[in-house]
Amino acid sequence: MNLTDWWEALSLLQKVYWLIASVSTLIFVILLGLMFIGGDSEGVDFDHDGDVSLAHADSIDLFSLKSILAFLMFFGWSGLAAISLGMKFWWFSLGISFVIGFIMMFFTAWVIMLLYSLQQDGTMKINKAVGLTGEVYISIPPKMQGQGKVEILLNGSYKTLDAVTRESQEIKINSMVQVIDVEGDTLVVILSV
Secondary structure (H helix, E strand, O other), rough: OOHHHHHOOOHHHHHHHHHHHHHHHHHHHHHHHHHHOOOOOOOOOOOOOOOOEEOOOOOOOOOOOOHHHHHHHHHHHHHHHHHHHHOOOHHHHOOOOHHHHHHHHHHHHHHHHHHHHOOOOOOOOHHHHOOEEEEEEEOOOOOOOOOOOEEEEEEEEEEEEEEEEEOOOEEEEOEEEEEEEEEOOOEEEOOOO
């Protein structure tokens, strides 16, 4: 039996299942290959005056490309499996296909959400330093007359940042200070008590 005879012997529903399953699986394999070489179809950030992200780690996106492909793949393959197992009624195999497709669509969206929640933002948010204490690394001149350096634990790692003070006395090396404000990329500190 050649491919043409095999195709002609299939029912209309089997042909639909085969087309949906094979095309969606091919697209999925292509996307998987692109993902392994560095391409990505989701989670794209666009920068403009603000920051808009298409990837949300806190919600399930059922209508992402990967979730829709999961639905189509499992819809097609489960429909073919149902017919091969001898299900006589077309509506029963269609119902099974929809149920399994939706389950896999939800499961894929859930896994993607979990994976995005593992991402970390490595951007240092200097405003989170307000209220923290640190140690003077390079002495800080009085009355905002110059900058010194402060070593501070910020976002889980030690950073050495520029610092100024409004105090009337120089703050010496190894003194403990507290951040009271941030001006640009510079910490404003006072002696810690």
